[in-house]
Amino acid sequence: MPHQKFQSASIKPRYPKGEISVFGTNSMYPRPPWIAAWWSAAFPGFGHMFIGKYLHGFILIIWELVVNNLSHLNMAIVYSFLGRFDEAKSVLNHDWALLYVAVYIYCIWDSYRCAVEIKKIHVLSEIEDAPVTPSDVSFFDVVILDKKSPLVGSLWSFFTPGLGQLYGGSTIVGTFVLAWWIFVCYKAAAVRTFLHSVLGDFDKAATAVDWQWFLFLPSMYAFAIYQAYVSVTENNTLYDIEQIRFLRVRDENLKQQPIQLDDNSTKIIASMDHSPFVEIIIHEIEKLGVPPQNIVALPLENLDSQIHIVDTIHRVDGRSVLDGAMMGGTIFAVLGSIYGLKWHWGPIIWGLIGLAGGFFLGLIIELVVNKKKMNILAKSKSEVIIEVTCNASLQDQLIKVLKSQKANGYVVMPHRSSTAT
Structure with a gap:
C-alpha cells in the first residue's frame, strides 16, 4: 500500500522533517556521511553535531576534552610534528591513550552510520509530507523559523564561536560552544597569547601558550564557523519546505x-x-x-540542476564546496599553530594564516574537481x-x-x- 500524505497536524508524524523549540531548531537533513566522519576524526563529537545528534556530540566532546588531557595526547602530537619523538613518548600517558583509541574510532564509525540512516529517513519524511510548526512560544523564549543570512552566522562565530549558533536559533548548541570556547581559551592562555602576537612580542606568545589546551582551538574555531553557516542554510531550506507545503495545502483547499x-x-x-x-x-x-x-x-519550479556553493530548496543533499574549503582550513590551522611554536610570528598568526590558506586551497580543489557541473553565479533563491x-x-x-x-x-x-x- 503506498504511503499517504500527512493530513492531520494533531497526529505526531512518524518521520518529521524538523522541529523547533526553546532548545533550538533541528531538521531531518541529508548530510554527506563522509563529511560527518571527517569532522569526527578532526574532533570527536563534531561529526555528530554536524548531523544534528547534539546530545551525542556534547557527550563525546566532553569525553575528548577530558581523556585527551589526561593522556596528554595533544602534547604528544605537538612534539611529534616538531620531530621531538623522545619527548612525545615520555609525555604520553599510555593508560589513558589506550582508552582513547576505541572511542575515537567509534566516533568516526557512528557518525558515518547515523548520517546514512538520516538520509534514509529524510526520503521517508518527504514521502509522508508532515507539516512543520514554524514557531514556538514558551515562558523562556520566542522561537521563530525565519530566513537568516548564513554569512552573518559565520561572521559572528568568526568573532566568537557560539554566537553564530545563537544567531541561527540553536540556543543549547550556541551556549555549549560558547562556554567551552571560553573555558578552553582560558586554560590555553589564548587571549594572552593573542595580545602578545598583536603587540609583536612573538617570543612571549610562544612561551605563554599551554599547548595541551591550545591544540583544541583550531578545530573548534573552524567547525564553529562552518557549522553556523551550514545550520542557518539548513534552517532556511526547512523554512522554504514548510512554506511550500502551506501554500500547496492552501491551493488544494481553495481550488474547488x-x-x-x-x-x-x-x-x-x-x-x-x-x-x-x-x-x-x-x-x-x-x-x-x-x-x-x-x-x-x-x-x-527551478530547472537548474547544476551544483551550487550551498544547498537550496531545489538541491537538498547537504553537499557544498565549503566542505572541502573548511577541511583544508582546519588542517592547515592546526599545522600553522603547531609550527608557529618555532616560527617567528607565533602560533596565533600562523594558525590564522593556515586557516585562510587552507580554506582557499580547499576551495580551489573543490572548484577544479566540480568545474564541469559547477555554477557559482547561478541564482540560488x-x-x-x-x-x-x-x-x-x-x-x-x-x-x-x-x-x-x-x-x-x-x-x-x-x-x-x-x-x-
Whole structure:
C-alpha cells in the first residue's frame, strides 16, 4: 500500500522533517556521511553535531576534552610534528591513550552510520509530507523559523564561536560552544597569547601558550564557523519546505471554489522570494476584499540542476564546496599553530594564516574537481508566483501592497471585459 500524505497536524508524524523549540531548531537533513566522519576524526563529537545528534556530540566532546588531557595526547602530537619523538613518548600517558583509541574510532564509525540512516529517513519524511510548526512560544523564549543570512552566522562565530549558533536559533548548541570556547581559551592562555602576537612580542606568545589546551582551538574555531553557516542554510531550506507545503495545502483547499470575476476584472502576477512577506501579502490582499480563491500562490519550479556553493530548496543533499574549503582550513590551522611554536610570528598568526590558506586551497580543489557541473553565479533563491484576480479598481492598492512587502516584480494583465463562464 503506498504511503499517504500527512493530513492531520494533531497526529505526531512518524518521520518529521524538523522541529523547533526553546532548545533550538533541528531538521531531518541529508548530510554527506563522509563529511560527518571527517569532522569526527578532526574532533570527536563534531561529526555528530554536524548531523544534528547534539546530545551525542556534547557527550563525546566532553569525553575528548577530558581523556585527551589526561593522556596528554595533544602534547604528544605537538612534539611529534616538531620531530621531538623522545619527548612525545615520555609525555604520553599510555593508560589513558589506550582508552582513547576505541572511542575515537567509534566516533568516526557512528557518525558515518547515523548520517546514512538520516538520509534514509529524510526520503521517508518527504514521502509522508508532515507539516512543520514554524514557531514556538514558551515562558523562556520566542522561537521563530525565519530566513537568516548564513554569512552573518559565520561572521559572528568568526568573532566568537557560539554566537553564530545563537544567531541561527540553536540556543543549547550556541551556549555549549560558547562556554567551552571560553573555558578552553582560558586554560590555553589564548587571549594572552593573542595580545602578545598583536603587540609583536612573538617570543612571549610562544612561551605563554599551554599547548595541551591550545591544540583544541583550531578545530573548534573552524567547525564553529562552518557549522553556523551550514545550520542557518539548513534552517532556511526547512523554512522554504514548510512554506511550500502551506501554500500547496492552501491551493488544494481553495481550488474547488470558482474564481469570482466581474466585467471589469484584472489580473496581477508577482514573484517573491520565500519569506514571511509571502503570507503577509496574501493576508493584506484578502483585507482589501479579494476572495481567497482569487489569490493563487505557488512555488516556482527551478530547472537548474547544476551544483551550487550551498544547498537550496531545489538541491537538498547537504553537499557544498565549503566542505572541502573548511577541511583544508582546519588542517592547515592546526599545522600553522603547531609550527608557529618555532616560527617567528607565533602560533596565533600562523594558525590564522593556515586557516585562510587552507580554506582557499580547499576551495580551489573543490572548484577544479566540480568545474564541469559547477555554477557559482547561478541564482540560488527559490521563488513564489502570486496571481491575483480582482476588480480593476483595486489595482493601485494591490501594487502598493506588493511594493511595500518586497515583491521582486509584477505584471498587470489586460483588463477583462467579459464574465467568466
